[in-house]
Amino acid sequence: MPTLAIQDLSVTKNNAVICAANELSVEPGERVGILGANGSGKTTLLRVLAGLERDYAGRCNVNVTGRERVYVHQTPFLFQSSVLANVTYGLRARGVGRIARLTKATEWLERFGIAHLKHARARQLSGGERKRVALARALAVEPELVLLDEPFAELDEAGADTLVAILAELRETTLLIAAPVELPQGVVGREYRLSG
Amino acid sequence: MEQISEGVREAFRLVITADPLVTSAAVRTVWISLLAVLSATMIGLPLGTLIARKPFPGRRLVVVLFRTGMAVPTVFIGILCYALFSRRGPLGPLELLYSPWAIVSGEFLLALPIVLSISHGAVKSLDPRVAETAFTLGAGPLRRWITDLSEARVGVTLAVLTAFARCVTELGIAMMVGGNIKDRTRTLATATALETGKGEFGRGLAMGLILLAIALAVTGFMGALSREERD
Numbered sequence: 001m002p003t004l005a006i007q008d009l010s011v012t013k014n015n016a017v018i019c020a021a022n023e024l025s026v027e028p029g030e031r032v033g034i035l036g037a038n039g040s041g042k043t044t045l046l047r048v049l050a051g052l053e054r055d056y057a058g059r060c061n062v063n064v065t066g067r068e069r070v071y072v073h074q075t076p077f078l079f080q081s082s083v084l085a086n087v088t089y090g091l092r093a094r095g096v097g098r099i100a101r102l103t104k105a106t107e108w109l110e111r112f113g114i115a116h117l118k119h120a121r122a123r124q125l126s127g128g129e130r131k132r133v134a135l136a137r138a139l140a141v142e143p144e145l146v147l148l149d150e151p152f153a154e155l156d157e158a159g160a161d162t163l164v165a166i167l168a169e170l171r172e173t174t175l176l177i178a179a180p181v182e183l184p185q186g187v188v189g190r191e192y193r194l195s196g
Numbered sequence: 197m198e199q200i201s202e203g204v205r206e207a208f209r210l211v212i213t214a215d216p217l218v219t220s221a222a223v224r225t226v227w228i229s230l231l232a233v234l235s236a237t238m239i240g241l242p243l244g245t246l247i248a249r250k251p252f253p254g255r256r257l258v259v260v261l262f263r264t265g266m267a268v269p270t271v272f273i274g275i276l277c278y279a280l281f282s283r284r285g286p287l288g289p290l291e292l293l294y295s296p297w298a299i300v301s302g303e304f305l306l307a308l309p310i311v312l313s314i315s316h317g318a319v320k321s322l323d324p325r326v327a328e329t330a331f332t333l334g335a336g337p338l339r340r341w342i343t344d345l346s347e348a349r350v351g352v353t354l355a356v357l358t359a360f361a362r363c364v365t366e367l368g369i370a371m372m373v374g375g376n377i378k379d380r381t382r383t384l385a386t387a388t389a390l391e392t393g394k395g396e397f398g399r400g401l402a403m404g405l406i407l408l409a410i411a412l413a414v415t416g417f418m419g420a421l422s423r424e425e426r427d
Contacts, residue, residue, distance in 0.1 A: 050332050067334040077325035080347055090333035141334065 001063055003028050003145055003174040004049060009058035011044050019044035019056075024192055028144070031167075031175040033183045036194035042178035045194065046071060046147045049176065062145070064174075067094065069145035074153060074178075076134030078122035083109065083133050086122050090141035108136040113162055127154040135163065145174045152179065160184065206398020207405045215402070217378075217387070222406050225383040228296055228370075229363035232303030233311070237356055240311030244355075245344055247312075248319040249327070259316060265309030270302075274372025277302040281373060294375040299383070302369035307359035314358060318351020319344050350421050361414045365407055 002025045011019040019041025026032055034042045047053040048060055050071035062069065070090070078086050084105055091101035109115040112132040117125065122133060131154050138146065152160050164184050167175065177188060210218050247255060279285050281293040281301075292298045326347045330340045345352055367385040374381035376390055384403045392400030 052328050052332070066331075069332070070334075071328075071332040073325055073329070077323060077329045079326075079329075079343065080349075089330075089335070093330075093333055093335040093339050137333065 002026055002061075003030070003064060004062045005059070006045075006061075007059040009045070009048065009056055009060050011041070011048065011053060011056045019048070019194070021045055021058075021192075021194060026174055026176065028174055029172050030190075031177070031188040033188035033191040034176055034178040034194060035182070035191050036178075036180070038180060040194040042180075042194055043074060043149050046149050046176065046178050049145075050147050064144045067141075068143050069147065070138040070141060070143045071147040072134050072138045072149060072151065074149040076130055078125070078130055078133055080123060081121075082118065083114070083120050083122050083125070084118040086133055087118075087137045087140055090137060094141060104140055105136075108140040109133075111162075111166055112136045113158070128156055128159050131155055132159060132162075135166075139166070139170070143173065146170070146176070148175070148177045150179055151177060152184070200401075203397040203401040204405075207402035210399060210402040211406065215399075217382075218399070218402055218406065220379060221382050221384050221387040221403060224296065224381075225364055225385070226410075228299050228383065229303060229360055232300045232363050233307045233356060233360045235300075235304050236307035236311045236359060240308050240355075241315050241345070241352065242341075244312040244315035245319045245341060248316045249344070259313070262309045262313045262316070266313055268306075268309075270306060270366040270368030271372065272368075273302050273305050274368040274370075277305070277369065277373045293373060294377060294381060296374070296381055298373035299370050299381060302373050303363040303366065306366060306369060307363055310359040310362060311355045314355030315348070315352050318348035318355065321351075322347055353421055354418055357414050357418050361411055364410050364414075 004024075004026050006021050006024040008023075009019070009021045010017050018039075021041070024032075034045060036042050044053060048056050049062055050069065051062075051066055052071065079089065084102070087105035087108060088101045091104060096104070106115060106118065109118050112135065114129060114132050114136070117129060117133075122130070125133065131151070135148075135151060138148075151163060155163060164187055167187055175188065177183060183191075247258060277298060278293070280287045281290070281298050282288055283293075292301070322344065326343065327340060330343045335343060365385060367389060370376070370381065370383045370386045371389070374383065374386065376382050376386040382390075384407050388400050388403040388407065390400075391397075391403065
């Protein structure tokens with residue numbers, strides 16, 4: 001059974017179609033780049049798949065539960081707390097014990113090279129640091145389906161390289177990455193283009 | 197002018213010597229207001245956030261009604277409570293009229309629209325990504341509600357403090373349903389009115405100064421919170 005399947009999906013706002021995707025089926029563990037120009041509906045498509053946009057026409061089957069999928073906004077939102085509290089948020093929501101969630105969060109912050117910021121106020125970080133925290137927070141819950149909206153935007157070269165390496169390690173995770181341009185080599189297995 | 201300076205001196209003397217009448221009115225005022233605000237918060241906070249998050253037909257009207265409730269004169273609430281608690285009123289058998297509990301009930305009605313409207317506004321004006329991020333990270337309804345309150349904590353605290361400041365300083369409800377009974381229902385506001393009316397200007401001013409000190413403390417706290425928000 002595919003992780004997700006879309007057929008003739010369209011989202012209309014103010015009498016204008018803002019997203020139209022004819023057919024897309026993604027198998028477990030597959031990585032797909034959703035490419036398209038600005039305004040082509042990439043973000044809207046990811047929001048539909050994340051369960052944030054429910055007003056659509058067509059068919060959209062996502063065969064993982066809400067807790068098994070995560071979505072990271074193009075400009076991520078960090079809660080008004082420490083970096084560590086942000087990264088443990090999803091783990092806490094899943095009932096993971098204190099020690100286990102602190103260990104896991106620290107581990108993910110280390111992978112993103114920002115462990116030294118774990119006690120910093122999340123709102124005081126730079127754009128790139130925020131992005132890394134949001135990605136660490138999403139991946140720390142080890143979801144089956146990861147929906148990333150322009151994850152490489154705002155990341156510097158080192159940050160982008162780190163993310164490419166981390167995504168390469170997530171072999172069993174299904175990935176959908178929206179981007180306006182080609183993604184770095186090896187990040188996705190295939191591309192799906194939205195014409196807009 | 198001399199009368200005022202004499203009044204101020206008398207006020208300080210009464211406060212410093214912890215005059216029993218002044219102290220008992222101050223303590224009663226604070227506990228009555230705290231109880232009223234606490235109960236209003238327990239109902240107003242969940243309702244305010246629920247109204248902010250869940251669309252339903254007539255939501256705008258409900259919000260407008262509660263906002264209007266913020267401006268209702270305390271005398272009107274006092275009359276309403278009097279009608280409820282008087283012997284022939286629907287709650288007459290409870291015999292609460294001229295008791296501190298009648299004032300608590302009236303101040304609850306005063307505080308509820310304040311807590312509800314301001315907390316509703318605070319949650320409503322949150323970045324939509326707050327709820328979306330919590331949802332996509334797997335948070336259930338209760339955790340999402342706690343997250344909303346946490347993200348809107350400055351606004352929520354302001355709501356509670358504003359309600360407390362309003363209750364502490366109100367006169368209409370305490371006078372109408374409390375009756376200003378010595379050692380039973382006399383609050384700082386009613387005592388101020390009574391003492392000043394009797395010509396005990398110093399005593400009246402002392403009560404007024406304590407009210408002013410409480411209002412200043414609350415305002416200072418609100419200011420500190422607003423600064424934290426800006427930082």
